[in-house]
Amino acid sequence: xxxxxxxxxxxxxxxxxxxxxxxxxxxxxxxxxxxxxxxxxxxxxxxxxxxxxxxxxxxxxxxxxxxxxxxxxxxxxxxxxxxxxxxxxxxxxxxxxxxxxxxxxxxx
Amino acid sequence: xxxxxxxxxxxxxxxxxxxxxxxxxxxxxxxxxxxxxxxxxxxxxxxxxxxxxxxxxxxxxxxxxxxxxxxxxxxxxxxxxxxxxxxxxxxxxxxxxxxxxxxxxxxxxxxxxxxxxxxxxxxxxxxxxxxxxxxxxxxxxxxx
Numbered sequence: 001x002x003x004x005x006x007x008x009x010x011x012x013x014x015x016x017x018x019x020x021x022x023x024x025x026x027x028x029x030x031x032x033x034x035x036x037x038x039x040x041x042x043x044x045x046x047x048x049x050x051x052x053x054x055x056x057x058x059x060x061x062x063x064x065x066x067x068x069x070x071x072x073x074x075x076x077x078x079x080x081x082x083x084x085x086x087x088x089x090x091x092x093x094x095x096x097x098x099x100x101x102x103x104x105x106x107x108x
Numbered sequence: 109x110x111x112x113x114x115x116x117x118x119x120x121x122x123x124x125x126x127x128x129x130x131x132x133x134x135x136x137x138x139x140x141x142x143x144x145x146x147x148x149x150x151x152x153x154x155x156x157x158x159x160x161x162x163x164x165x166x167x168x169x170x171x172x173x174x175x176x177x178x179x180x181x182x183x184x185x186x187x188x189x190x191x192x193x194x195x196x197x198x199x200x201x202x203x204x205x206x207x208x209x210x211x212x213x214x215x216x217x218x219x220x221x222x223x224x225x226x227x228x229x230x231x232x233x234x235x236x237x238x239x240x241x242x243x244x245x246x247x248x249x250x251x252x
């Protein structure tokens with residue numbers, strides 16, 4: 001898993017590539033928690049380079065979303081494809097979170 | 109390497125990738141699509157993580173997990189996962205409400221839900237002090 005972070009239009013864009021599984025999910029959660037600790041609270045997870053996500057990854061996302069909620073923060077997603085899109089659909093994450101086709105759509 | 113084939117690994121997270129590679133290699137040999145292999149990998153991860161945590165770690169136990177890939181018949185690829193941890197039936201884990209809002213969503217429970225949704229059959233049995241879970245993946249016309 002590779003994580004790349006940048007800021008565009010006041011949104012922290014976190015691009016995640018590779019696999020978010022039980023081994024790598026804690027690293028993603030830590031990276032997001034560090035950004036929240038720095039005061040960031042508006043996130044876009046750009047997942048067009050993500051090939052795989054398991055429930056461990058969804059758990060990290062949910063934990064992050066729960067941290068953000070009382071701070072009035074937000075987390076949205078873009079670029080979901082293949083198995084990642086399916087997992088979001090089966091789990092209901094596709095309806096509880098804001099999902100955009102592309103990063104450009106999300107930042108409009 | 110033809111099936112049936114078996115691999116035995118320590119029941120810890122360090123074994124995850126080797127287990128997944130072993131099973132996806134055999135699934136690919138059986139002609140499954142990349143998409144179906146990805147679903148098999150996901151189901152396997154969810155099963156293994158549950159075993160590592162609930163059959164072993166939470167009880168302070170250490171041991172192995174044994175994975176066998178075999179064919180029940182020409183159309184049915186079977187993954188049998190055996191451990192010697194505490195009795196743990198993954199099928200009794202409560203399913204999450206997948207329509208609940210963020211605040212009301214419990215953290216966890218989704219893994220088992222994925223296994224049941226993605227595999228064609230899931231069976232559990234306790235035999236000779238071992239947990240034995242079988243996942244069956246059926247070949248479609250295209251794959252057989």
